[in-house]
Amino acid sequence: MTRKIIFVPLALMCVLIIAGCTKLNEQVLDESSVTGLTDKQIAEGIIAPVYARLPDIFLHTNYFAMQEISTDEAILPYRGGTDWGDNGIYVALHKHETTSTDPNVRNTWNNITQGISRAVTAINTLPTNSDANAKLFLAEARGMRAYYSMLTLDLFGLVFVKDDLSESSKILRGEAALEYLKSELLAVEPVLDNGTGPGRLSKPAVWGLLARLYLNAAVYRDPYAASFTFKNEDMDKVVEYCDKIISSGQYALATEYFSLFNDNNHTNKELIFAVDQRNDLNGHNRMAYFSLSGDQYPLPTYPLANGTDGPAITPDFYRTWVNANLPLDPAVADPRFYKQNLSIYSNPGDSCVDAASFNINRGILRGQQYGLIRKNGVFLKCASGKMLVGKLFHDSRNKPTLPVDFTEAIDFSPAGSNYFTGYRVEKYEFSKTSVSGRNFGEHDIVILRLADIYLMRAEAKLRKSAPDATAALTDVNIVRASRTATTPAKPLPSISLDLLFRERGFEFYWECLRRTDMIRFGKYEGSWTEKSNTDKQKRIFPIPQTAIDGASNLPGYLTQNPSY
Template sequence: MKKNIFILFIGLVVYMTSCVDDLNVVPIDPDEETAETVFTDVESYKQVLAKIYGGLALTGQQGPAGQGDIAGIDEGFSSYLRQYYYHQELTTDEAVIAWNDQTIKDFHNHDWGANDVFIRGMYSRIYYQIVLINEFLRQSSTDKLAERGITDVETIANFRAEARFLRALSYWHALDLFGDIPFVTEEDNVGAFLPRQASREEVFEYVESELLAIEEQMIAPMSNEFARADRAAVWSLLAKLYLNAEVYTGTGMYTECITYCNKVINAGYTLHPDFQEMFLADNQDVGEFIFRVAFDGQNTQSFGGTTFIIHAAVGGDMSASAFGIDGGWAGLRTTSAFVNKFDDISGDSDSRALFFTEGQSLEIADLSTFTDGYAVSKWKNITSGGQPGSDLTFTDTDFPIFRLADIYLMYAEAVLRGGSGGTTSEALGYVNALRERAYGDASGNIAQDGLTLDFILDERARELAWECHRRTDLIRFGVFTSADYVWPWKGGIQEGRATDNKYLLFPIPASDIAANPNLEQNPGY
């Protein structure tokens, strides 16, 4: 299956010097490529923008491996989306992993430190994106366009707005994961440069201001090329930023969250009628997705992304061919705490209960044993017609960063937390729309008195499992480290336990702390 896909692998590389010391970013030889030879016309700017989008899916200058962007880490591990999954899912009740790769089990045990290779991989991938985008913005300034005789400034302006959105997305990930972080923009000097550390509140304000500045510059919702961001993606990120504002700044902004949820809801997106179809190989036509990372087995080959999610979730008695792949990696499962959020795990009532249980135990006695813990069958490289994707190793299944169901649940939560601009009756309607899709009828609907914050947290798990929201959700609800909610192997023991509040943030990698005297480590590390 071929997709009309904007995010394609391109051989183009750009000479860019890292603004962040010791990020282990692989440099490009300036004798091979310079800005003057790369940025020659509108199409070349579009190709560099494609490289930036591709940074969310790909890992280097050729697929699936070789000439990696990030040195010092296995290229398959260095994938932006794979690393983000590790941080957002393996630290929670939604996912455990059987492998013994370096420090990977420390994530579920809440026992990571500043020398963790996976944390450094996520940090480096975020800043690699930021460095690329900063240079793209420098090279697309009005003065640079005039120097190069490029007159289609409107098209370039659209590209710049998209690049700023992608930078805002990475800075949001950075402030959410790391708190006070190094801060660089296109206004900073290129070359030997040690960035200052910005507070979480300052980065929050910057991301907010960037998104507000580009809101009207972005292409209208559902009007851009496939897998490119539009105005609704900006609204969705603003809504997410505002929903978590109390965590980031100490001040709730739930009214603002509702405002931007409403903009997305009124933009014309619709719920896809079949839940499982959203996570199959032909999900490129799912109208519920607002912004996605696109994957194509022929053109976006890496060992991260949905290739990782699908392969790693298959093992034991599971049939690899039923998942459209040439073999499982026997890694990912889930905990009983997540399974128990469903009254019926068969999927016959709630179609979101997508578990493989044959030969699998509910409880996890040994994290390293794949058959300990139910497997999750949500993601597949199979089309809705039952055919495998275009490649049995590298998947065609796109990954939604934002989709309408998340917006509905954010709206409902913000209303319950006291935000203005929405009503509890509308919130109930949005939640029940999700449950009617899941149940196939109104049998799973809840009444108004059932719409509580505790219900929303569990409903977000049922609806959005393995979509990289869970850690942020648990922190927002105050239960990520607390004894109020524990899950198997939280804190490194089978029954689970409370963990140190320092794990609400990941540490700045020790290598960056050592290299940059402007940086202070997060408390406890």
């Protein structure tokens, strides 16, 4: 049964958050001061803020930037010498030269620690609530604290432990942090529900998080190791928790790949855990427009909803697709690469499209782009009243003769930073139901889905001291064969860790997994477009200077990560 948490006034009052406060102090308002609310409303008002930081964490310039632009998948140059300069933070992020004053790192840190703070508040407040769901909400709050702490461990190499509101947090690293997270997730797993939907923490979601935790355990124990030691017992646990999810029969691989990222994906059976952004929850993510050209307008009803000429994929990542599918074009060989929605690309005469059926193409966008023609702030129409679709030019950049023709080449040089450089990614669908189209996305942002469960299980089987390559290959090919809405990708004849890493790139590009994957597979110190830094200490990000300064009254409490 799907339950939806309703935001009530208490959601705005139950915590006073101090941005960047490492000690996670909060001022809790006594429930007795909230009049006119039932125990049910109060309980829902306490748990709702615990989830409310997720959309902010997954903003395009926060967690996404740290997990994708720091890797071989995404690059964001100083477009045209005028856009996305931002004091060089995206260039530094890609080159592994990020500093402790980076605002995106700071914002991500603040949102995660605020999520932990709100979870601690809920953990301390819900035990006295008599509503029937209070025990379940308490387990969710504790589980969400563990999830947020997994993020701090992965990004910053530490975990904060705090149960009592009056205490300072204890900081754990390495093995101690790992064991704490395991114990927290295992403690809540028996209490959690199976049917809360992907927007809330469920029993299968905890199984998936445990699988992810065990898979990365070797990294978390020693993040700066020259090589990682993957223990058989850890890999057995990955298999165990993945088996639980797969055998539950509760989830199914989507037959149409891009349906996973559609505006209405909340009910997609592949999603296990996600950021709930349905319009009644006021989601505000901009993932759909971040990479598009400023002259691509995906919504006929919103003439101001355009792209921003943001990040593109690197030529290095694009070439992995090409080389894996030769002699076929990857758009033909693999339905995860591209989906054509506008017929004008294959039939130039199809220049008039009903507004209701207009959809831009999805996936990796290459070459000359076509779309709605906008002049003087309005879209042009055909004589029939349909929307006029044609070749796009950089009108919004005052370059009306320069085609929106995406090139493979992109780098940080003036020529490589132009508005048309780099193949773009349109994975998440532009929302057709939000209040502005451009600024508000109603799709759920995927945190964990069934394909990841299969590929984590495959990786665990390959990493054991006695690898089971046959079983691993079966798991990989199950995922490849599942996208039957079009011709699925051909099965792989064999599998290795390098091929599995490549496969994870094809399946999960743009989903905030790449940095973690690259570190685990020993690829993060490699070289790719505009990046040659080999410093192992850059696997972990700097702790924001604001957090260091905020803890300065406690000498030795919070120390900066090495190399920053």
